[in-house]
Amino acid sequence: MNFREIGVFVRSAVFELINTEIYSCKTPYRIVLNGQCVAENQTKNVFSLFGLTPGREYTVTIESDGESCTHSFRTKAESFRLNVRDFGATGDGVTPDTAAIQAAILCCPKNGTVLIPPGIYYTASLFLKSNITLELEEGATLLGVTSRADYPILPGVTFSDDAKDEYYLGAWEGNPLSSYASLLTGVDVENVDIIGRGVIDANADSGDWWENPKQKRGAWRPRMLFLNHCRGVRVHGVTFQNSYAWTIHPYYSKQISFLDIRVYNDPDSPNTDGIDIESCGGMNLIGAVVSVGDDCIALKSSKMYLGKRLKTPSSDIIIRNCRLERGHGAVVIGSEVSAGIYDIHVTQCSFEGTDRGIRIKTRRGRGDLSVVDRISLENVHMHRVLTPFVINMFYHCDPDGHSELVWSKEKKAVDEFTPKIGSMTCSNVVCEECSVAGMFFYGLPERPVESIRLENVSVSFAQDAQPGYPAMMDYIEPTCRKGLYANNVQNLTLRNVRITGADGEKYTIENVANFSEEESADE
Numbered sequence: 138m139n140f141r142e143i144g145v146f147v148r149s150a151v152f153e154l155i156n157t158e159i160y161s162c163k164t165p166y167r168i169v170l171n172g173q174c175v176a177e178n179q180t181k182n183v184f185s186l187f188g189l190t191p192g193r194e195y196t197v198t199i200e201s202d203g204e205s206c207t208h209s210f211r212t213k214a215e216s217f218r219l220n221v222r223d224f225g226a227t228g229d230g231v232t233p234d235t236a237a238i239q240a241a242i243l244c245c246p247k248n249g250t251v252l253i254p255p256g257i258y259y260t261a262s263l264f265l266k267s268n269i270t271l272e273l274e275e276g277a278t279l280l281g282v283t284s285r286a287d288y289p290i291l292p293g294v295t296f297s298d299d300a301k302d303e304y305y306l307g308a309w310e311g312n313p314l315s316s317y318a319s320l321l322t323g324v325d326v327e328n329v330d331i332i333g334r335g336v337i338d339a340n341a342d343s344g345d346w347w348e349n350p351k352q353k354r355g356a357w358r359p360r361m362l363f364l365n366h367c368r369g370v371r372v373h374g375v376t377f378q379n380s381y382a383w384t385i386h387p388y389y390s391k392q393i394s395f396l397d398i399r400v401y402n403d404p405d406s407p408n409t410d411g412i413d414i415e416s417c418g419g420m421n422l423i424g425a426v427v428s429v430g431d432d433c434i435a436l437k438s439s440k441m442y443l444g445k446r447l448k449t450p451s452s453d454i455i456i457r458n459c460r461l462e463r464g465h466g467a468v469v470i471g472s473e474v475s476a477g478i479y480d481i482h483v484t485q486c487s488f489e490g491t492d493r494g495i496r497i498k499t500r501r502g503r504g505d506l507s508v509v510d511r512i513s514l515e516n517v518h519m520h521r522v523l524t525p526f527v528i529n530m531f532y533h534c535d536p537d538g539h540s541e542l543v544w545s546k547e548k549k550a551v552d553e554f555t556p557k558i559g560s561m562t563c564s565n566v567v568c569e570e571c572s573v574a575g576m577f578f579y580g581l582p583e584r585p586v587e588s589i590r591l592e593n594v595s596v597s598f599a600q601d602a603q604p605g606y607p608a609m610m611d612y613i614e615p616t617c618r619k620g621l622y623a624n625n626v627q628n629l630t631l632r633n634v635r636i637t638g639a640d641g642e643k644y645t646i647e648n649v650a651n652f653s654e655e656e657s658a659d660e
Contacts, residue, residue, distance in 0.1 A: 166201035183424025191215035228256020262318035273335025283344035309357035311440035311473030319363035350407035358382035406430035428462035444475025466496040494525035498532040510559030529608035544611035572602035580625035598638035
């Protein structure tokens with residue numbers, strides 16, 4: 138049993154077992170730190186250590202079945218540690234602590250730490266600064282205030298004096314629109330760590346944030362963590378819950394990591410996606426647990442206005458050893474993808490009870506820069522996912538989402554508004570107790586999906602399966618236990634694909650130019 142270091146901070150560290158198992162390993166292990174056992178019977182592939190001392194050498198060993206592996210590391214140095222209590226924060230859950238915590242952040246020197254000790258800190262928006270650590274100790278909660286009036290507004294677009302340049306602060310569903318500042322907001326900051334076993338709770342269920350969620354009131358709803366044009370931000374160990382809308386939103390940022398975090402939102406809460414990555418590069422999501430009321434992890438690159446203007450895709454994103462639960466989709470690409478999505482790697486993840494597993498959604502109108510390509514899914518287990526694999530190029534979103542332009546299955550002219558889907562490869566995937574369909578792929582007749590390859594994939598259906606819509610598009614019929622449906626695909630390759638318990642034909646293939654099936658069996 139071997140492992141690697143994936144993040145070292147001033148007072149914590151996170152590691153990952155090197156194996157091919159999904160989220161957890163079958164053989165329990167114990168963790169020994171500097172010769173002292175700190176945890177027994179561990180099974181998660183990602184494990185963390187907290188309560189460390191800055192600038193100190195450590196040796197961590199994992200032991201299992203008489204075997205052991207050891208790794209040495211040194212925690213980051215720390216200049217000073219500022220306790221928010223010393224700035225007047227009360228942590229009583231009633232007294233507003235915004236000003237005291239913000240003062241501590243602003244006063245924190247380079248390579249310093251702002252400490253949130255145990256307590257409940259009632260706060261509105263807090264703004265991060267570069268080169269600091271924000272530490273939430275176990276038992277500490279940042280609790281969002283409920284009044285909208287207490288949250289500042291981030292303008293969507295600000296123009297330069299000569300009206301030639303634009304500055305974007307607020308964002309809402311792919312457009313630069315005024316929105317309330319998030320509970321934690323970073324604008325053009327770098328080298329920031331947010332660590333600890335504490336909780337960030339937006340408290341949205343106690344306010345009016347979920348009432349009339351598609352209606353703008355003052356400004357659009359905030360996120361819990363918004364990172365706008367940031368670099369080198371790492372989040373480790375923290376729990377996010379009860380979000381106003383999208384929970385975590387990196388936006389035009391680079392080199393961001395979320396390691397061993399938790400995201401929990403009510404299953405009926407509107408638009409409470411877990412992690413929405415928009416026009417970002419070099420992202421790591423490792424060891425996360427996400428259980429929310431909408432998409433668990435969504436990958437985006439804005440709508441046409443910013444897509445054409447900034448031309449910034451989302452690319453080079455790793456999602457590994459995560460557990461994704463309950464949401465509308467586990468890993469979702471789109472539909473705001475007007476600058477493209479490239480090189481996405483999902484591996485060793487568990488999808489539990491989501492409506493869809495891997496889901497790509499786009500539509501006419503996203504633009505010719507809207508290219509989704511080189512998407513890979515490997516070593517994944519799905520349980521009670523209604524439809525595990527979905528590609529939908531007729532997604533009925535936006536005010537014109539039910540227009541003929543979007544829903545028409547007739548061949549249109551390829552123009553500057555036509556999106557494209559390149560290749561998706563899925564291998565070593567087990568899907569158990571599905572309901573609606575196993576695979577549903579529907580490309581545009583004028584621009585078919587270029588390449589889909591499924592290898593070593595098994596799908597079985599639940600006995601209590603109920604009918605539903607495999608994709609959100611107009612003029613399709615509900616299905617139940619449907620095997621594979623593919624329409625408007627250039628190349629479809631199946632190698633060792635097994636479908637168990639489907640009703641009717643195993644495959645429904647329409648308008649597929651090149652269909653290849655190898656070593657496939659139907660039980």
